[in-house]
Amino acid sequence: MNPLLEAEQAVLGAALLSPDQLSHLDWLAPDHFHRPVHQALFGSLRKLHGDGHPAVGAEAPIPASLARGAWPGAITVGDSTPVMRQWVTDAVEDAALRVRGLTAAYAHTLIAVCPRPEHAPVYGRMVLEGAIHRTVAQHAIRLHQVARADALKGEVEGALRSADILSGVLTDLAQRWGTDPRPVAPTTAAVPPVKAELVAEDERFLLAVLAEQPQSLDEVVAWLRPGDFADPAHGQVYRCLGALHHRGEPIDRITLLWEAQRRGLLADGTLSGEQLTDLCDGALPGSAEWFAQRVMRSSLTRTAATSARAVQALAEDESLGPRRLINHALYVLGPLGEVRDRWQAANGSPAPKQSPSAPAPGGPPPAQVRAARARSTPRPFPAPPGPLGPVPTSTGGRPPSRGHP
Structure with a gap:
């Protein structure tokens, strides 16, 4: 049993049984459905509803006998029955123009799955x-792919753009759900860091130069941190x-x-005398x-x-609600913003400040946010929040503070 699949079917079944339920689902879009057949059918139902189909506003929904299996037999309960039957037929025929495999029998299955049409806003929220x-x-998958590609090419621009997009998407989704985006630490286990590739040599060269030219530390200590080294031993050096x-x-x-001995790095095996000797004896001009910028x-x-x-x-954690998911995701993106600030400081280009928010031209209607807060029983909706701001903006910069690791 897949709760999300049944929720998608229940929404469509509710709209087929009672077209007026679509007026409570104007915040739900076809691409919110996972299955293409559901996307096409919901789009057709929205289109017919917007075009003023005769079934909209009809006095009675499709009779219960239809939901029990009378499809599409001679049903004579009320004058509205032919109109309602036509509503289902028109929706199926219109959706079938854009997707394969949709039949009247599947529409009957959707109707049978829906327990209560009046619960459509809650099904839609699911x-x-x-x-x-x-x-x-x-x-997130896209950001990971681009970051790994940038690492191989020695670039960062693609990863920064993808990070901006992800951050903007999280902010937009928070507003669509009706909550304020606010970073909150997750309680789940941390993901192990990605292994570094092709950087150990750069780290050794940097340490050798710094050991030979200690005054060069003044050039990098403001923005380079021990945690920036892929090899923890290099970070300790x-x-x-x-x-x-x-x-x-x-x-x-x-x-x-x-100094390494005083810090206990030799005793715990983090460093060895041979490693330090190799670094100091391998000094080279550079x-x-x-x-440091390469590191x-x-x-x-x-x-x-x-x-x-x-x-x-x-x-991928299905137990997380949207608010917790968004806020936890914003939190785990925090370290990337901190590293980004120092990267821009190293290159003499502080991050641009965020511009004032402006209404998004394609933002959801206020009813979308209201309906997203619907619960299991119908109740008056709360007042809508203000207009949405623009989606992605770059992380704000802050002036680097000079210090030592």
């Missing part, structure tokens, strides 16, 4: 909930270099080894800032891929 999960998962430089102590193989770029694409996997895992 359909919208499923659509939100699918939409978030699709955009960078932390040791930064600590020595911060205290104004000389940096060479012996002082670096001593630009610390150039190598930073890898950190950004790696963080984007990890965040995307975490969002996808949340979207």
Whole structure:
């Protein structure tokens, strides 16, 4: 038994049994349905309803005998029965022009599945909930794919664009559902970080340059962090270099080894004397800032891929309601925004500030938000919120603070 499938069938069955229920579903769109046949049928029902089909406003719905199996036999209950039967026939014929496999028999199945037509807004809310999960998962998968591709090409622009789109989609979905987007930490287990590729050499070169030219630390400590290194051991070496430089102590193989020992990195096996010796003895001329930017770029694409996997895992958790899903997804995107700010600071291009919100030309009608809050029994809808703002905007920048790891 698939609750989402039955919810889609129940919505369509309610609209076939009682066309006036569509007036309570104007916030539901055909693409919110998962199955193409359901998308086509709901689109046809909306079209017929908007065109003023004679069945709209009819005094009686399709008789209960139809739902019990009399399809489409001679039903003579009330003068409205022929009109209602024509409503179903017209909807099926119109939808069949755009999708294969739809028959009058399946329309009968949809009618039989619907327990109560007056519960259509609640069934529709379930359909919208499923659509939100699918939409978030699709955009998270796209972000992961683009981030991995950027990592191989040594680029970040595609990942940043995809992250903006995902963030904007989450904000838009929150407004469609009738809630305020607000990052909230999830309680689920964290997704392991994506493994780095082709960056260990850049990290070793950077550390060797910094060990040979300690003054170069002034060029990178404002925006490069130990967590940006794919190899945790390299991040710890960078932390040791930064600590020595911060205290104004000389940096060479012996002082670096001593600092690592004081931090317990030799005792717990994080580092070895041979690793530190190789770094210090492998000094070479080069630009610390150039190598650091390469490490930073890898950190950004790696963080984007990890965040995307975490969002996808949340979207695949069917126990999460839309509000929790959206807020948790916004939270797990937070580290990507922080890395992005430092990347832009490293390149001397702070993130653009968000522009004031303006009404979205294609935004949902206020009734869409009202109906999304419907519950199991009909009740007066709350007042609609204000107009929706535009979908994606770039993460706001903040001036970097100079410090040491």
